[in-house]
Amino acid sequence: MSVSGKKILIAVSGGIAAYKIHFLIRDFVKKGADVQVIMTPDAEQFVTKLSLSTLSKKPVYSDFYGENGTWNSHVELALWADVMVVAPCTANTLSKMVHGMCDNLVIATYMSAKCPVLIAPAMDLDMYVHPSTKKNLELAESFGHTIIPAESGELASGLIGQGRMAEPSTIYNVVEKYFQEELHSNNFEGKTFLITAGPTYEAIDPVRFIGNHSSGKMGFSLAEEAAKRGAKVILISGPSAQTIIDPNVDVYRVTSAKEMLAKVFEFYDKIDIGIASAAVADYAPKEVAKEKIKKNDENLTIELVKNPDILKTMGEKKKHQFLVGFALETQNEEENAKGKLAKKNLDMIVLNSLRDEGAGFKNDTNKIKIFTKTEKVEFDLKSKDDVARDILNFVESQLLK
Ligand SMILES: Cc1cc2nc3c(=O)[nH]c(=O)nc-3n(C[C@H](O)[C@H](O)[C@H](O)COP(=O)(O)O)c2cc1C
Incomplete structure (x- = not known):
């Protein structure tokens, strides 16, 4: 079972773990998925549109406003996707998502999406365990989103603990499992x-x-x-x-x-x-x-x-x-x-x-x-x-x- 032919929208926000997202995009594309990347303006400080678009084979958007007075339609992007993966999801982006603070293309797209949303948070130790993050993750879960929990290990700050974004292979498996379950749901109806x-x-x-x-x-x-x-x-x-x-x-x-x-x-x-x-x-x-x-x-x-x-x-x-x-x-x-x-x-x-x-x-x-x-x-x-x-x-x- 694979992700072949599936439309996967990846939203990258401004955390150090953004560098790992290249591996996830590469794996999805290799398996025949159609990948569209969007990013927050801050994420551009961490990874380049050039590398992301090279791997996804598509332009990458971070702004509502395109070239020559055009509009990067968050509505079209949202409705196109079979699944939206927010990875890495910063404390800031998570908070905006659950409180509807719609001030960038990623959040507007997220709020227009009808597809399942998977969230891979990535933060430093104390940010991850902060009550506001916990509350926001609970809220996201109550909206029906899937949280792919951060893993434990050495963090970019040098601290050790939970906060590292789940490995790209883990995120890949969660997405693949979702499509597998979707494929098999209700196939035994009447039996x-x-x-x-x-x-x-x-x-x-x-x-x-x-x-x-x-x-x-x-x-x-x-x-x-x-x-x-x-x-x-x-x-x-x-x-x-x-x-x-x-x-x-x-x-x-x-x-x-x-x-x-x-x-x-x-x-x-x-x-x-x-x-x-x-x-x-x-x-x-x-x-x-x-x-x-x-x-x-x-x-x-x-x-x-x-x-x-x-x-x-x-x-x-x-x-x-x-x-x-x-x-x-x-x-x-x-x-x-x-x-x-x-x-x-x-x-x-x-x-x-x-x-x-x-x-x-x-x-x-x-x-x-x-x-x-x-x-x-x-x-x-x-x-x-x-x-x-x-x-x-x-x-x-x-x-x-
Ligand atoms: C070097 C560096 C690393 C950062 N890493 C993280 C991180 O892993 N997680 C996080 O929530 N914020 C992190 N931040 C803070 C975010 O970049 C900041 O909150 C930013 O406003 C996030 O914007 P965005 O959510 O729109 O991408 C980092 C900041 C810097 C300068």
Whole structure:
């Protein structure tokens, strides 16, 4: 996914970080974006129009008044843009933006813009933490703008702390993510997802169980992302501390594999996409003791019997549903995942390996590989929210085939 063909308006104000903006412009242009730069009069003290226009391949404006009595139309510039990025955003420009002090081309353009506005503040340490800056950033956020927070490190003044403008690569990623989300928003409207999440607990007696370390995070992130994209989501979760508040997600809490199976098949016929991310226990005690087992004996043997294979049953009963399974493997990962894909009649399988640091259970991050019958795609280590986005992008690409 890239910014190719997107119209990006970059507004530069008068901070020392303005020199970094060249890298951002270069990267956008390289990826095929249409970049228009405007700047405050003060920004001209820091960077030249010549370098900015060379990189953006367009004239750069800093004034309302053009040559020979012409007008640099802030209205046209504002309406042209798909997104406006104010970077670096000085304390002064931020204050003018949120209070409507419209005394230069950047502010007039900003106030005429209908597109999303992203703000990358850059200030010296004490300016950044000043109550007025904090208040103005809060106000900007309340207007619906995205703040790309300043980073910590050595500042131009020699002080060390927060205030450095986010790196151009960070700003680039935020812009790219915005276009990605825009592209995928509401693309699952009219579709119903069934997602399983979390572990299952298999009772030994009234107080003990056999379980596993699954936190449910991956399944909840998937449910949230699918709902964000317009889907109706039925989330069936084993015991998990995760919560979700989204009117498009109906959460059903279950405990054991048998309960999960029963709940899945209450809905299975009506769903379009099934994602089985729950870590279902393979075995359960044959008998559940009615009373708490006392520690009288030196050894205790619990006989285990195989639990129903929920995903396999979903595969067997598959009609129109698109089915996604998860595989968590510790050895022969790819082979096992591909075997599961075929054996369980899945359309796609997501493999996470416990060998990868930061992947799998409990972590907030995950590193996955996706397999279909014909494809294999590898992803970097990412937050589970970003992984959920990758998985749903992939599901979408498969459904469009
Ligand atoms: C060398 C130098 C560096 C500056 N760096 C910053 C900065 O990083 N952030 C900031 O808010 N102001 C900074 N300022 C102050 C702004 O340039 C000043 O507030 C100016 O009026 C901003 O105008 P503008 O917001 O219209 O571009 C700096 C000033 C100088 C002289």
